[in-house]
Amino acid sequence: MKIREFGVEIWMNEYENNCDYNLAETCVESLTFDQLVTMAGKKDSFADDLLAMKLTYGAIEGSDRLRDNIASLYTEQKRENTIVTHGAIGANALIHETLVNPGDRIISVLPTYQQHYSIPESYGADVQILSLREENAFLPDLEELASLVNDNTKMIVLNNPNNPTGSLMDADFLLKIVEIARSCDAYILCDEVYRGIDQSGDGTTVSIADLYEKGISTSSMSKAFSLAGLRLGWIVAPEEVIHQVAIHRDYNTISVGMINDYLACMALENRETILGRSKSMTRENLALLDAWIQDEPKVSYIKPQSGTTTLLKFDVPMNSRDFCVALLKAKGVMFTPGSALDMEGYVRIGFANNPEVMAVGLKLVSEFLTEI
Numbered sequence: 001m002k003i004r005e006f007g008v009e010i011w012m013n014e015y016e017n018n019c020d021y022n023l024a025e026t027c028v029e030s031l032t033f034d035q036l037v038t039m040a041g042k043k044d045s046f047a048d049d050l051l052a053m054k055l056t057y058g059a060i061e062g063s064d065r066l067r068d069n070i071a072s073l074y075t076e077q078k079r080e081n082t083i084v085t086h087g088a089i090g091a092n093a094l095i096h097e098t099l100v101n102p103g104d105r106i107i108s109v110l111p112t113y114q115q116h117y118s119i120p121e122s123y124g125a126d127v128q129i130l131s132l133r134e135e136n137a138f139l140p141d142l143e144e145l146a147s148l149v150n151d152n153t154k155m156i157v158l159n160n161p162n163n164p165t166g167s168l169m170d171a172d173f174l175l176k177i178v179e180i181a182r183s184c185d186a187y188i189l190c191d192e193v194y195r196g197i198d199q200s201g202d203g204t205t206v207s208i209a210d211l212y213e214k215g216i217s218t219s220s221m222s223k224a225f226s227l228a229g230l231r232l233g234w235i236v237a238p239e240e241v242i243h244q245v246a247i248h249r250d251y252n253t254i255s256v257g258m259i260n261d262y263l264a265c266m267a268l269e270n271r272e273t274i275l276g277r278s279k280s281m282t283r284e285n286l287a288l289l290d291a292w293i294q295d296e297p298k299v300s301y302i303k304p305q306s307g308t309t310t311l312l313k314f315d316v317p318m319n320s321r322d323f324c325v326a327l328l329k330a331k332g333v334m335f336t337p338g339s340a341l342d343m344e345g346y347v348r349i350g351f352a353n354n355p356e357v358m359a360v361g362l363k364l365v366s367e368f369l370t371e372i
């Protein structure tokens with residue numbers, strides 16, 4: 001089976017560990033073990049729990065405690081609607097592997113995580129791209145979506161909040177997409193890995209799983225929960241989809257690891273504290289980025305409404321990759337070129353990492369812009 005190279009992963013593998021100021025990171029700055037157990041008030045007791053743990057495969061589909069915690073992130077879901085996966089990347093891959101057949105029409109937004117169009121393409125699906133454009137604040141054009149669906153449409157793939165643009169669809173907008181999906185009985189897969197860190201309100205937008213009887217939500221501990229090292233994600237979906245996924249999952253996962261399961265429970269049971277930190281960081285860092293952009297005549301953007309990333313437009317006579325490589329070489333500052341995301345003309349910044357790194361990094365970018 002042939003598949004396109006995963007552009008953003010290749011870029012990250014090449015440069016992530018060779019830069020001084022990483023402004024390409026998409027996770028809210030990851031927590032140390034110490035920070036996690038301290039935030040959870042478990043510093044004195046976690047070692048006893050771990051020492052007593054017999055390291056079997058554990059609960060195959062995730063412990064009941066973990067699956068109940070995951071279900072409680074949604075309003076309409078039970079344990080039976082959940083299954084634990086190797087990160088959101090594993091969750092997405094399993095959904096595509098389980099539901100997509102050759103010839104099925106799959107409509108995916110772009111830009112998004114490349115899995116969502118390259119995997120179904122590799123399965124021989126009829127993949128149609130729903131472009132998110134700057135003039136629509138990077139939200140889907142609903143008329144265009146309506147024109148793309150047909151009776152053969154198996155799934156519409158969304159990403160809310162969106163990586164890389166930071167755009168956010170609210171409940172009313174999502175319900176209009178649900179109406180279109182219902183008209184052709186299609187699933188909606190919504191990659192919600194950045195859910196919980198909106199720039200306003202309580203920070204959490206409604207999930208597609210709670211809005212639509214054929215809605216599938218994928219998410220993980222990596223981004224808003226700052227625990228990518230756990231490699232723990234999940235699928236929330238109608239029970240019959242979970243059963244079909246479990247059949248495929250038996251061939252590639254077994255289980256996710258008891259220690260990861262235990263730590264994810266700890267984090268989810270202390271979600272107010274962890275998401276509180278994440279919301280403060282993303283809101284404060286975006287204010288810093290916004291102030292920098294207002295002062296930089298060569299940079300413009302559509303201000304993100306959520307997530308950890310956004311697309312910047314640089315008024316420079318270079319393509320995005322040449323610009324990013326030259327910036328890295330000259331100043332040690334790392335962005336992600338739009339070309340790695342099938343979005344030439346833009347550069348992606350992650351604004352949820354360490355604020356000092358971002359402040360120094362942006363200053364160096366300003367210097368670079370005066371030198372080229």
Ligand SMILES: Cc1ncc(COP(=O)(O)O)c(C=O)c1O
Binds near residue numbers: 219
């Ligand atoms: C939209 C999106 N989905 C999924 C993933 C994979 O996340 P995880 O670390 O949970 O596997 C990423 C990571 O960058 C992402 O941006």
